[in-house]
Amino acid sequence: MKSAFTLIELVTTLIIIAILAALALPRFNKASEATKAKEAVAALQQIRTGERIYRTGQEFYYPHYVYHPAPESGIDTINTVLKIYLDKRAERNWDISIDTNTLNTFTAIATRTRGRNSGETITIDQEGTQGGTWSP
Numbered sequence: 001m002k003s004a005f006t007l008i009e010l011v012t013t014l015i016i017i018a019i020l021a022a023l024a025l026p027r028f029n030k031a032s033e034a035t036k037a038k039e040a041v042a043a044l045q046q047i048r049t050g051e052r053i054y055r056t057g058q059e060f061y062y063p064h065y066v067y068h069p070a071p072e073s074g075i076d077t078i079n080t081v082l083k084i085y086l087d088k089r090a091e092r093n094w095d096i097s098i099d100t101n102t103l104n105t106f107t108a109i110a111t112r113t114r115g116r117n118s119g120e121t122i123t124i125d126q127e128g129t130q131g132g133t134w135s136p
Contacts, residue, residue: 033115033116036093036094037122037134039090039094040090040093040094043086043094044108044109044123044124044130045128046084046086047078047084047086047096047098047108048108048124050078050082050083051106051108052126054083059103060100060103060104061100061104061106062081062098062100062106063081064100064103065101065102065103071098071099071109072099073095073096073097073098074096075088075090075091075096078096078098090110092113093112093113093114093115094110094111094113095113096109096110097109097111104126106126107124107125108124109121109122109123109132110122112134117134120132120134121133121134122134
């Protein structure tokens with residue numbers, strides 16, 4: 001007597017696997033986005049620390065709002081000026097920039113560049129207050 005799977009058994013198994021995948025995929029995507037957000041928050045906190053050190057020597061935050069009226073972006077430039085090390089891998093998921101409006105304030109901004117949260121932001125200011133439009 002031959003022992004084999006019937007077509008109904010195979011189809012039933014495939015349906016069960018598809019249902020389990022459909023339930024697990026959204027949770028996986030949400031966890032993945034949360035991990036990417038932690039990457040951005042770590043970079044923004046590092047920028048805040050660099051800005052505080054920079055201000056002790058310059059008496060203003062980088063970039064100076066008169067000389068650089070547009071937000072400064074680019075990890076290489078930010079690393080050089082603030083003497084910090086932001087991991088370049090953050091650029092795969094985020095556009096990092098710093099905006100200043102006065103001598104005494106700055107906002108570091110991470111804008112999501114791709115994925116389901118593309119265009120959403122996470123921000124941190126000189127006081128360490130986090131904000132933005134990002135939602136997991």
